[in-house]
Every structure is written in structure tokens, then in C-alpha cells.
Amino acid sequence: MTTKRVTEPTTIDEIPTPALLVERSVFDANLAAMDAVRPGSELRPHVKAFKSTAMAARLSADGHTGFCCATPREVEGLVAAGLGQDVLLANESLDVGRLGALAQRVDREANITVAVDSDATVDAAITAGIRSVLIDIEVGLPRCGCDPTDAGRLADRARAGGLDVRGVMGYEGHLMMIEDRSERIGRVESSMRDLLAAAADVGGDIVSGGGTGTFDTNTWCTEIQAGSYTLLDTDYAKLDLPFEIALNVLGTVVSKSAKGWMIADTGLKSMAMDHGNPTWDGGDVFFLSDEHITLLPPDIDQWSVGDRVRIQPAHVDPTIAKHEQMWLIDGDDVIDRWDVDLRHW
Amino acid sequence: MTTKRVTEPTTIDEIPTPALLVERSVFDANLAAMDAVRPGSELRPHVKAFKSTAMAARLSADGHTGFCCATPREVEGLVAAGLGQDVLLANESLDVGRLGALAQRVDREANITVAVDSDATVDAAITAGIRSVLIDIEVGLPRCGCDPTDAGRLADRARAGGLDVRGVMGYEGHLMMIEDRSERIGRVESSMRDLLAAAADVGGDIVSGGGTGTFDTNTWCTEIQAGSYTLLDTDYAKLDLPFEIALNVLGTVVSKSAKGWMIADTGLKSMAMDHGNPTWDGGDVFFLSDEHITLLPPDIDQWSVGDRVRIQPAHVDPTIAKHEQMWLIDGDDVIDRWDVDLRHW
Numbered sequence: 001m002t003t004k005r006v007t008e009p010t011t012i013d014e015i016p017t018p019a020l021l022v023e024r025s026v027f028d029a030n031l032a033a034m035d036a037v038r039p040g041s042e043l044r045p046h047v048k049a050f051k052s053t054a055m056a057a058r059l060s061a062d063g064h065t066g067f068c069c070a071t072p073r074e075v076e077g078l079v080a081a082g083l084g085q086d087v088l089l090a091n092e093s094l095d096v097g098r099l100g101a102l103a104q105r106v107d108r109e110a111n112i113t114v115a116v117d118s119d120a121t122v123d124a125a126i127t128a129g130i131r132s133v134l135i136d137i138e139v140g141l142p143r144c145g146c147d148p149t150d151a152g153r154l155a156d157r158a159r160a161g162g163l164d165v166r167g168v169m170g171y172e173g174h175l176m177m178i179e180d181r182s183e184r185i186g187r188v189e190s191s192m193r194d195l196l197a198a199a200a201d202v203g204g205d206i207v208s209g210g211g212t213g214t215f216d217t218n219t220w221c222t223e224i225q226a227g228s229y230t231l232l233d234t235d236y237a238k239l240d241l242p243f244e245i246a247l248n249v250l251g252t253v254v255s256k257s258a259k260g261w262m263i264a265d266t267g268l269k270s271m272a273m274d275h276g277n278p279t280w281d282g283g284d285v286f287f288l289s290d291e292h293i294t295l296l297p298p299d300i301d302q303w304s305v306g307d308r309v310r311i312q313p314a315h316v317d318p319t320i321a322k323h324e325q326m327w328l329i330d331g332d333d334v335i336d337r338w339d340v341d342l343r344h345w
Numbered sequence: 346m347t348t349k350r351v352t353e354p355t356t357i358d359e360i361p362t363p364a365l366l367v368e369r370s371v372f373d374a375n376l377a378a379m380d381a382v383r384p385g386s387e388l389r390p391h392v393k394a395f396k397s398t399a400m401a402a403r404l405s406a407d408g409h410t411g412f413c414c415a416t417p418r419e420v421e422g423l424v425a426a427g428l429g430q431d432v433l434l435a436n437e438s439l440d441v442g443r444l445g446a447l448a449q450r451v452d453r454e455a456n457i458t459v460a461v462d463s464d465a466t467v468d469a470a471i472t473a474g475i476r477s478v479l480i481d482i483e484v485g486l487p488r489c490g491c492d493p494t495d496a497g498r499l500a501d502r503a504r505a506g507g508l509d510v511r512g513v514m515g516y517e518g519h520l521m522m523i524e525d526r527s528e529r530i531g532r533v534e535s536s537m538r539d540l541l542a543a544a545a546d547v548g549g550d551i552v553s554g555g556g557t558g559t560f561d562t563n564t565w566c567t568e569i570q571a572g573s574y575t576l577l578d579t580d581y582a583k584l585d586l587p588f589e590i591a592l593n594v595l596g597t598v599v600s601k602s603a604k605g606w607m608i609a610d611t612g613l614k615s616m617a618m619d620h621g622n623p624t625w626d627g628g629d630v631f632f633l634s635d636e637h638i639t640l641l642p643p644d645i646d647q648w649s650v651g652d653r654v655r656i657q658p659a660h661v662d663p664t665i666a667k668h669e670q671m672w673l674i675d676g677d678d679v680i681d682r683w684d685v686d687l688r689h690w
Binding site for chain 2: 016017018048070071091092093094095098117118120121138142143144145147173252254255256257258259261263265268269270272273274286287288289290291292294304305306317318321322323324344345
């Protein structure tokens with residue numbers, strides 16, 4: 001946890017806007033709900049969702065000491081923060097310079113594993129001095145991952161180059177948002193069958209996959225890569241998951257019109273739009289521009305310029321990546337400031 | 346201009362990805378095309394589009410010494426960089442603390458004007474010690490701005506509080522994307538008629554408005570607030586404007602599949618999605634996720650893992666706001682590094 005600075009806000013009213021708020025009680029409940037199903041090493045929290053070593057430290061204290069990253073910067077930051085015990089770069093990289101710098105960080109306190117899915121990425125890992133890899137398998141999502149039938153060959157190539165092949169990973173991202181639970185289970189099973197077939201060819205102990213949407217229905221992986229569950233967003237909230245929205249974007253009403261709309265300072269530079277408009281429980285969201293959101297409350301006369309609003313983003317990961325910090329709150333009190341210190345690449 | 350660091354890339358191949366590239370020849374041509382129509386003080390460049398004092402310095406050297414900002418941070422940064430000769434915060438703020446800090450910066454070298462559109466924002470400016478304001482008028486866009494008929498009253502209130510009311514501003518943002526030029530001219534004229542009526546009630550010398558989409562058709566304002574023209578995006582490129590796309594997001598192909606797709610590392614955390622998918626001139630864009638873009642080239646066999654791609658974003662302003670720097674390039678050479686030093690709020 002970071003220590004709150006002396007000059008920093010102690011109540012929500014003192015926070016400059018736009019700003020990210022994390023409601024502690026909801027956050028704590030989300031972590032408890034996950035721990036009940038995926039305790040300790042059965043969960044490898046994905047820090048791409050929140051990009052904060054302060055939050056990662058909390059998860060580590062809860063027993064989730066292995067982490068999952070999407071960028072070299074996230075790996076570097078976790079290791080520097082003393083959270084590098086078992087860090088997986090769950091992404092391919094051809095950047096031998098940056099992989100090499102990561103490899104230099106491995107010691108008694110830090111262990112870094114990198115995903116590979118091609119001859120080129122295996123060779124980059126070897127050249128960079130990386131010691132451990134997972135073979136990344138395509139399990140239906142048109143993104144990274146080798147064909148399952150090629151996994152054994154890649155593992156052989158990696159081992160011939162001196163790499164420790166710890167197992168496989170595969171992300172069934174295309175199945176996260178299936179609303180019907182039984183359909184989700186069936187399709188995840190089919191997808192994971194491909195992953196387990198590859199795992200048999202590859203060897204090693206790890207079968208890594210899953211995410212917030214399949215944290216409980218994916219019972220085939222040895223560990224689940226989930227991050228969004230910590231804070232949730234309106235997209236995941238549509239599913240039957242035991243997590244609630246802990247993240248809001250705090251704004252100030254800077255203008256209102258007798259025509260019925262009002263404007264807050266939580267524009268699209270403060271909020272990701274790739275999953276559509278955010279949600280406001282005080283009325284409708286009309287549209288967003290760079291630094292503004294136009295809101296349509298049922299009764300404009302009940303609102304004043306200077307009022308505060310809380311907006312719920314549709315996609316938590318890229319929303320957080322736009323901000324320098326999150327404010328942990330309890331009621332009206334500011335409890336802590338979490339730097340979003342793992343941003344960029 | 347920032348000075349390039351010794352260890353920094355000298356060619357494009359050395360730039361870590363994802364990264365923003367600015368093609369110098371296109372950027373120079375865009376500036377020349379604007380200068381031909383809006384020289385000197387007829388243009389007040391909007392730094393919200395590019396958030397970089399290095400780029401602002403270039404525009405100032407071209408004679409555009411007045412700037413337009415959307416956030417207090419942008420104002421602070423311009424003043425600190427010696428570019429505060431005539432800075433307009435073209436946005437409402439109720440934050441007396443931050444406005445007060447800006448007011449403290451005003452001296453012989455810096456002059457700050459703030460937009461106001463309500464009793465509350467006029468009073469906040471007075472309390473903060475701000476000296477100069479523009480009355481912000483709603484001219485058809487459902488966003489900030491007072492009713493044109495209320496502008497004179499607000500100006501009186503401001504002057505009674507000791508403020509210098511320099512004139513009016515009004516942004517016809519709802520008219521930027523009208524593709525038919527004659528329709529655009531007609532609707533801009535109607536919108537600006539409201540602004541000029543308010544200007545007559547308010548007094549002062551300044552009538553500020555317009556943007557990249559109406560830089561030449563809005564002939565009623567004394568100054569145009571445009572920023573996107575410097576770099577352009579695929580959205581503005583649909584119009585009949587004399588500007589070309591100078592900004593690309595550089596990526597590396599990290600994975601490819603025999604099924605016909607390949608993956609680069611320019612995901613939606615590196616690119617704004619509010620105006621839709623970006624464009625790739627090498628083929629179709631399938632979809633983006635946090636750290637990946639899935640591309641569909643006509644012939645996957647012509648591509649290798651490790652190849653570089655350039656992606657054109659649909660909305661330049663929030664794309665730049667996601668990055669720490671832009672790289673100015675000439676052919677394969679890296680000419681300069683521009684810090685995106687005016688990010689956040």
C-alpha cells in the first residue's frame with residue numbers, strides 16, 4: 001500500500017475530478033467471493049486489469065502470490081515492488097532487449113515466465129536469456145496462441161534451447177460474455193479440451209487460462225487468470241457473477257441547461273468507450289466528448305452546478321489505464337491512494 | 346522541442362511498440378494548409394488535441410501564440426513552458442483551488458482567460474482571483490455554454506465582480522462532421538448568428554469558436570479553436586479538408602495463425618475506440634482487445650512474426666492522451682521525441 005500524502009484529500013469532496021473511486025467494502029467483498037472459489041495459487045491475478053502494485057500487494061497478502069501480466073512494464077513494476085515471486089508475462093514479445101532486461105531481474109526473489117507461441121517467440125526468449133516459458137495455445141479466440149497440434153513441437157524446440165517449459169496457457173476470451181451459464185460451461189469445456197490435449201503433448205505442471213467470466217465454470221485449468229473481478233464493470237455486471245461494481249469515475253457538474261441536460265467533467269479521456277457508453281444511476285447518459293459527459297437527469301432542477309456525480313464505466317481495464325491513481329474510499333472518507341504505476345508498455 | 350536522449354531510437358525499427366509516430370512532412374503540410382487560411386492570431390490552437398508543449402512551441406514559432414486548453418493541467422504546462430502569453434481555458438471549472446493556483450501564474454509573461462457560463466462559474470472565477478473571462482455560449486451542441494439570451498446578464502455579473510470580459514466563445518461541435526460543404530456552411534452560419542447576437546450583448550473583442558471541421562467555413566469568429574488538423578484522424582479524413590493523416594500507431598506482429606489472422610501489440614489501451622475501429626492499409630481490422638489488435642491481411646503468408654505495422658486511429662485526441670510520447674519521423678529516421686506532457690487533468 002502506498003502511504004497517503006499529507007496534502008492529499010481526506011474526504012471525497014476534496015478529490016479533484018475526474019477521478020477513480022474504489023469502494024472498499026465492495027472491493028473487499030469481490031476479493032472474498034473469488035477467494036472462496038479460487039484460493040491461493042488457484043488464482044493468478046491479472047494485473048493488466050488494474051495496473052497497480054498497491055492493489056497487487058493486497059492480493060499477494062491474501063495468498064495470490066503468482067501474477068499475470070500483459071506488458072513488460074507490468075512485470076518490471078511487480079518485480080521492483082517485491083512482488084516478483086512468480087510472474088507470468090502472458091503475452092508474446094519479440095523485443096529481445098526488453099526480455100533480456102527482464103531476464104536480468106530473475107534471482108532468488110523473482111521468477112519470470114514468458115508465453116511463447118511460435119518459433120520466433122521461442123527463439124527470442126532463448127536469445128534474451130529467459131529461463132521459463134509456457135506454450136500459449138489458441139483455444140478458439142482469434143488472438144495469440146499456436147495451433148494445439150503444434151504445441152508439442154514448440155515445447156521440444158524450447159527445451160532444446162535450454163528453456164524450462166512449465167506447461168501451457170490458453171485464453172477462452174470469446175466465451176467470457178456468454179450469459180447462459182450452462183451454455184458457457186459446455187463451450188468452455190470444449191475449448192479446454194483443446195488446451196488439455198496440448199498440455200499432454202507439452203508436459204509441465206501448469207495449465208493456465210480463464211478469466212473473470214469463467215472463474216468458476218473453467219474447472220480444467222490449474223490456475224485462473226482473472227483481474228476484472230476486483231473492481232468489475234457494467235459489461236461483466238450483466239453476468240451471473242458474485243462480484244459487484246467497486247469502481248466509479250467521480251465527476252463535477254460544471255454546466256447545466258434549462259433544456260434539460262447537464263455536463264460533468266468525466267469525458268472519454270477519463271473513461272474507456274470500447275464497450276460502449278458508461279452508466280449513470282441518476283439518469284441517462286446522452287453522449288461523451290473528450291473532457292465532458294452530457295447527462296439527462298429526470299428533473300434538471302434538482303441539480304446544481306458544482307454537484308458531484310459517479311459514473312460507472314463499461315470496461316474497467318482501459319479506464320484505469322487512463323488515470324494516474326485510484327482513491328480507495330469508505331463512505332465519504334478517503335482511505336488510501338493507489339498509484340496506477342504499471343501503466344504503458 | 347525536447348532534446349532527443351542519447352539512448353533513444355534513431356530509426357523506427359528501434360522504437361519499442363506500441364508507439365505514436367508523427368510523419369514530419371505530413372505534419373508540416375497540415376500546418377501550412379492551416380496557416381494559409383488562419384494565420385497568426387486567427388487561429389488559437391487547441392492543445393487538448395495533442396497535449397504536448399513541444400508541438401505547441403512549434404505552433405507558437407509559426408505565429409500562433411494564443412492557445413486554447415480543456416484542462417487546468419494543460420494551462421499550467423503551457424505557462425511553465427513559457428507559452429502562456431494568452432492562454433484560454435475553454436472550459437468551465439468550479440475548482441477554486443486550482444483556478445486560484447492558475448491565477449497566481451499570471452504576470453508579465455502569462456495571461457490566462459477562463460470560460461464561464463453560469464453564476465456559479467463566474468463566482469468561482471472571481472473568488473479564485475482570475476482576471477479575464479469569456480462568456481461561453483451554447484450554439485446548438487448539447488454541452489457547456491449559457492443560453493445566448495443570458496449572456497449579457499452574465500457579463501454584467503462578471504464585470505461587477507471585477508473581471509475583464511474579453512468577449513464570447515461558442516463551439517459548434519455538432520456541425521464538424523457534416524460532409525456536404527454547402528450544408529455545413531449554412532448550419533454554421535445559423536449557429537454563429539446566435540453567437541454574434543450574444544457577443545453584441547457581452548461586448549469585448551473576442552468571438553472564439555470553430556474547430557478543424559469548420560476552420561474555413563466558420564467566417565464569423567475572430568479566432569478558430571482547432572487542434573486535430575495538426576495530426577488528423579480517419580474520422581476527420583472523411584471530410585473535404587486540406588489536411589492528411591500524420592499520426593500512426595506503430596505495432597509489432599507478435600503472433601500469426603495459419604487460419605489467416607495475425608496479432609499486433611497495438612491494442613485499445615494504445616488507441617481510442619470512441620469513434621470506432623482504427624484503420625490498417627494492409628487489410629482489415631478484425632477486433633481489438635486491451636493489448637492486441639487482430640488483423641486480417643489478404644495473404645497471411647506474406648507476413649512474419651516480428652514485422653512492423655502502422656495503424657491509423659479514428660480519433661486523435663484521446664489516442665494521444667494514452668501515450669507518454671510521440672516520435673517525429675522522416676522516412677525511417679527518428680527526428681525528435683515529443684513528450685505528451687500535458688496529459689491528465
